[in-house]
Amino acid sequence: MSLDYLALANAGVEKLHPYQPGKPVAELERELGISNSVKLASNENPLGLSPKARAAIERSLPELARYPDANGFALKSALAGKLGVNTDQLVLGNGSNELIDLVFHTFVAAQQQVVFSQYTFIVYAMATQAHGAQAVEIPAKDFGHDLDAMAAAITDQTKLVCITNPNNPTGTFLTKAELAAFLAKVPRQVLVILDEAYTEYVAEDERHPSIDWLAQYPNLIVSRTFSKAYGLAGLRVGYMVAHPELISVLNRVREPFNCNSLGLAAAEAALNDEAYLSEVVELNRREMARYETFFEQLGLRYVTSRGNFITLDLQRNAAPVYEALLREGVIVRPIAGYGLPTCLRISIGLEHENQRCMDALAKILA
Numbered sequence: 001m002s003l004d005y006l007a008l009a010n011a012g013v014e015k016l017h018p019y020q021p022g023k024p025v026a027e028l029e030r031e032l033g034i035s036n037s038v039k040l041a042s043n044e045n046p047l048g049l050s051p052k053a054r055a056a057i058e059r060s061l062p063e064l065a066r067y068p069d070a071n072g073f074a075l076k077s078a079l080a081g082k083l084g085v086n087t088d089q090l091v092l093g094n095g096s097n098e099l100i101d102l103v104f105h106t107f108v109a110a111q112q113q114v115v116f117s118q119y120t121f122i123v124y125a126m127a128t129q130a131h132g133a134q135a136v137e138i139p140a141k142d143f144g145h146d147l148d149a150m151a152a153a154i155t156d157q158t159k160l161v162c163i164t165n166p167n168n169p170t171g172t173f174l175t176k177a178e179l180a181a182f183l184a185k186v187p188r189q190v191l192v193i194l195d196e197a198y199t200e201y202v203a204e205d206e207r208h209p210s211i212d213w214l215a216q217y218p219n220l221i222v223s224r225t226f227s228k229a230y231g232l233a234g235l236r237v238g239y240m241v242a243h244p245e246l247i248s249v250l251n252r253v254r255e256p257f258n259c260n261s262l263g264l265a266a267a268e269a270a271l272n273d274e275a276y277l278s279e280v281v282e283l284n285r286r287e288m289a290r291y292e293t294f295f296e297q298l299g300l301r302y303v304t305s306r307g308n309f310i311t312l313d314l315q316r317n318a319a320p321v322y323e324a325l326l327r328e329g330v331i332v333r334p335i336a337g338y339g340l341p342t343c344l345r346i347s348i349g350l351e352h353e354n355q356r357c358m359d360a361l362a363k364i365l366a
């Protein structure tokens with residue numbers, strides 16, 4: 001006996017497809033019977049954990065029989081000090097992905113409109129669909145957000161606008177002037193998530209002062225994560241910064257123990273390891289430049305990126321090149337699911353990993 005489970009599910013679920021993660025190394029090696037493959041597919045930090053984060057995890061092990069601190073007091077205090085905000089302006093999540101979902105659970109009802117760009121983080125489209133809300137996807141401009149068109153698309157039905165800067169999967173970047181002009185146009189009752197998952201990779205003088213903007217825009221929600229530059233993707237810690245009353249509304253819906261003890265402790269330690277962060281950013285800058293030079297030498301098109309990844313446009317179906325790279329033991333990310341079937345996204349790895357990728361690409365494309 002079976003049931004029509006899809007018919008039982010909530011309205012948006014029928015049209016939803018599971019998130020397609022980057023291919024795990026172990027899976028590729030099992031399938032091809034190879035070893036030594038490299039994964040440059042999920043924008044993970046190639047340097048691994050900061051030694052301080054690792055030590056903090058070890059110190060937390062004896063406490064694992066206890067529930068974590070539901071308020072994340074220590075991490076929030078550290079973040080508040082670093083960002084110059086109050087702890088009541090912060091909410092912590094099981095990755096920022098959970099917090100994006102939390103904003104939807106809390107604020108977005110069926111039929112309401114959510115505005116986001118073509119070629120952006122797919123989680124926005126998924127959450128919109130899951131809530132039976134209406135996606136208003138604005139065609140991209142030069143692989144990135146067209147903020148004028150996004151502002152023009154806001155209607156009385158719009159509840160939320162989602163912006164990713166730097167954008168994933170294309171790496172495009174909106175300047176502070178562009179973003180400030182956009183925020184000034186958004187009506188107060190329309191919430192804006194500004195997803196800054198890659199902000200640590202942006203040179204400080206180019207970064208937009210999003211935390212300062214919070215005082216001016218009570219509808220602004222800044223989203224960040226420990227999964228990328230801080231190297232803690234496996235521990236799932238992200239945070240949002242917003243008006244204290246907005247945070248307090250989110251806290252009504254948030255699961256009390258959404259962040260685990262190891263993640264909380266590791267994130268706090270990682271936040272204070274500035275030497276590690278500088279090393280991460282410097283490696284990324286250096287290796288990004290190497291990819292750009294390599295692509296130029298091969299006459300390949302790419303999108304200039306401010307993230308820890310670079311998107312290559314092969315201007316033909318990229319799937320065969322993706323498959324050929326797999327056979328060379330190099331896992332990159334096809335982004336046909338984002339509407340970019342001619343592109344591959346390559347996460348910036350260690351020097352020798354990037355070299356493997358470049359050598360394999362040169363061989364395949366020769």
Ligand SMILES: *Cc1c(COP(=O)(O)O)cnc(C)c1O
Nearest residue numbers: 095096097121168197225227238
């Ligand atoms: C990787 C990424 C995130 C972070 O997800 P976590 O759940 O914090 O690991 C959020 N937004 C974008 C655009 C990303 O690329």
